[in-house]
Each structure stands twice: as C-alpha cells, then as structure tokens.
Amino acid sequence: MADRIGVDAVRLNWKDKNRPVVVTPDDQDRFMTTVQDAVRACRAHENSVRFNDQFQQTINRLGTWVRDHRSEILQAYVSIRDTDLLFLVETRSREYSREFEDALTDLDISIAQDSALNLIRLSVLAIPHSSPEAVNSFLSAGRALVFSHA
Structure with a gap:
C-alpha cells in the first residue's frame, strides 16, 4: 500500500488526533479542525458515497422487480422512515x-x-388496492419515490 501512496499525500494519523489541521477549500475560506474530526469527516464522506451507490443499485433492483410484476402491481413506492427505507407495493x-x-x-x-x-436497511410491505389516504399513511410526507411501470 505504501508504494501506491505518493510522497506528496497528506497523511492524517489517528495517533495525532488532537493535532490541528488547516483546511483551505476552493473558496479560500480557511478553517481549522483536528485530525480526529478530519478523519471522521473523510469517513462520513466515504460512507455517503458508498450509500448513494448502494441506494442506486437497490432502486434499480426494485425497479426491475416492479417491472417483472407489473401485472399485479397498481403502484410501488420507496419511502424514508426513521431507521430504514420502506418499499411499499399496492397490489x-x-x-x-x-x-x-x-x-x-x-x-x-x-x-x-x-x-x-x-x-441499505429496507423493509417491504404489500397492501391491497387502497384509498390514497390509506397508502399515504405508510409514506413519509414529501419523501417517497414512485415507480412508474406503465
């Protein structure tokens, strides 16, 4: 691994967790943080990128499933909940x-x-053909992706 990392690489070593780090972004609005916080921010960014990729893969898989079962599905949704995502299928x-x-x-x-x-933390639920109010009771207001399978 050391051979692949260039000598110019900025190294943040967790052992120096309280050491100050000066960050200069594109807008030149410099700020200071610690190595510990910089490492956490880098890890959070890495996890965000990974989550977005996994979310897209999940949406693609769900979309394929909806397409394959379209004769039985009236509508399908993905909604955000407190601790997971909900894949709701109205038959x-x-x-x-x-x-x-x-x-x-x-x-x-x-x-x-x-x-x-x-x-990805996903729950699935199928409900029979229902009123819009009943369907909406399962969805987070303004936070649902609707699958189109027409």
Whole structure:
C-alpha cells in the first residue's frame, strides 16, 4: 500500500488526533479542525458515497422487480422512515396472493443478504388496492419515490 501512496499525500494519523489541521477549500475560506474530526469527516464522506451507490443499485433492483410484476402491481413506492427505507407495493387486487407475497419476501431476503448492499436497511410491505389516504399513511410526507411501470 505504501508504494501506491505518493510522497506528496497528506497523511492524517489517528495517533495525532488532537493535532490541528488547516483546511483551505476552493473558496479560500480557511478553517481549522483536528485530525480526529478530519478523519471522521473523510469517513462520513466515504460512507455517503458508498450509500448513494448502494441506494442506486437497490432502486434499480426494485425497479426491475416492479417491472417483472407489473401485472399485479397498481403502484410501488420507496419511502424514508426513521431507521430504514420502506418499499411499499399496492397490489391491483384486494385479495391476498401467497405467490405475490412469496416473491416479495424473496426480494426482501435477497437484498438483506446481499453484502454489496450492506448499508441499505429496507423493509417491504404489500397492501391491497387502497384509498390514497390509506397508502399515504405508510409514506413519509414529501419523501417517497414512485415507480412508474406503465
């Protein structure tokens, strides 16, 4: 690893956690922080990039699943909740379908067990064709992605 890191690399060593760091961004509005806080900020940024990538992969997988089951789905949503995301599927039928529920459960398990999606916390729920008020009771106001499968 040391051979691949250039000699000009800025090194932040956790052992120097209280050492001051001066940061000069593009706008030249310099600020100071500590090595400890700089390391945390770098880690948070790295996790944010990873989460965004995993979120996009998850949305693509859910979109494919919606497309593959479009004959049974009236509408599908992804909504933000306190500790996870909710994939809500409103079925065309008001009747329970074991096959559909099994397919949704298989999707849930495949995402939960996918190590490439380790930052994604997803719950799934199918509801029968319902009123808009009933559907909205499951969704975070203004924070839902709607899948189009027309």
